[in-house]
Amino acid sequence: QKEVEQNSGPLSVPEGAIASLNCTYSDRGSQSFFWYRQYSGKSPELIMFIYSNGDKEDGRFTAQLNKASQYVSLLIRDSQPSDSATYLCAVNHSGGGADGLTFGKGTHLIIQP
Amino acid sequence: DTAVSQTPKYLVTQMGNDKSIKCEQNLGHDTMYWYKQDSKKFLKIMFSYNNKELIINETVPNRFSPKSPDKAHLNLHINSLELGDSAVYFCASSQWLAGDLGTDTQYFGPGTRLTVL
Numbered sequence: 001q002k003e004v005e006q007n008s009g010p011l012s013v014p015e016g017a018i019a020s021l022n023c024t025y026s027d028r029g030s031q032s033f034f035w036y037r038q039y040s041g042k043s044p045e046l047i048m049f050i051y052s053n054g055d056k057e058d059g060r061f062t063a064q065l066n067k068a069s070q071y072v073s074l075l076i077r078d079s080q081p082s083d084s085a086t087y088l089c090a091v092n093h094s095g096g097g098a099d100g101l102t103f104g105k106g107t108h109l110i111i112q113p
Numbered sequence: 114d115t116a117v118s119q120t121p122k123y124l125v126t127q128m129g130n131d132k133s134i135k136c137e138q139n140l141g142h143d144t145m146y147w148y149k150q151d152s153k154k155f156l157k158i159m160f161s162y163n164n165k166e167l168i169i170n171e172t173v174p175n176r177f178s179p180k181s182p183d184k185a186h187l188n189l190h191i192n193s194l195e196l197g198d199s200a201v202y203f204c205a206s207s208q209w210l211a212g213d214l215g216t217d218t219q220y221f222g223p224g225t226r227l228t229v230l
Contacts, residue, residue: 032217034218034219036221038154042223042224043203043221043222043223043224044156044203044221045221046218046219046220049218086154088156092217099161099168099169099217100146100148100158100161100169100171101158101219102158103155103156103157105153105154105155106154
């Protein structure tokens with residue numbers, strides 16, 4: 001069973017601080033990793049993808065991947081109230097083709113003004 | 114222009130009815146998917162199609178039948194609807210290029226909220 005685990009939260013972070021979201025996955029052969037943001041009643045929206053060990057930065061977002069530890073994280077710097085949403089970690093186990101993504105159950109992030 | 118669109122946005126129906134949800138993407142992608150998001154917000158793959166061919170069929174009741182008339186469209190037909198089918202159904206698409214990790218990024222439609230009474 002290929003699983004993706006996230007702390008469901010809620011994770012409460014003051015405005016302007018760094019929000020740190022974590023995700024672990026069970027399939028050691030997993031190839032690519034995604035962070036999606038989902039506002040209530042809306043569809044998942046891609047924030048970042050990462051497939052190499054290390055850090056990948058895009059604006060206020062940094063994704064971190066450690067394949068040895070089977071761990072993916074997302075850091076949000078200078079958190080804004082508009083960042084309040086559910087963050088979904090997703091894993092593609094084979095790295096392509098027509099494989100579906102395995103999602104975690106999401107972390108509910110609340111940014112306190 | 115909407116990249117991945119679904120109709121209808123809301124669907125309320127009685128148990129035992131048959132209903133369809135339509136999905137279209139204008140991204141030129143070869144692969145399309147159906148996901149189900151339950152009341153606990155858990156998003157799970159149901160089907161995937163690549164160039165009109167079924168690739169993935171997860172453990173979904175055979176009351177659910179996907180159909181892909183062409184690679185830009187993937188419809189979902191559900192027979193004999195049950196209470197447990199109530200969920201949000203998302204269509205997604207991707208264009209995977211062999212050897213190019215990251216191109217398997219999936220883009221989601223707005224979702225169809227199905228309520229079975």
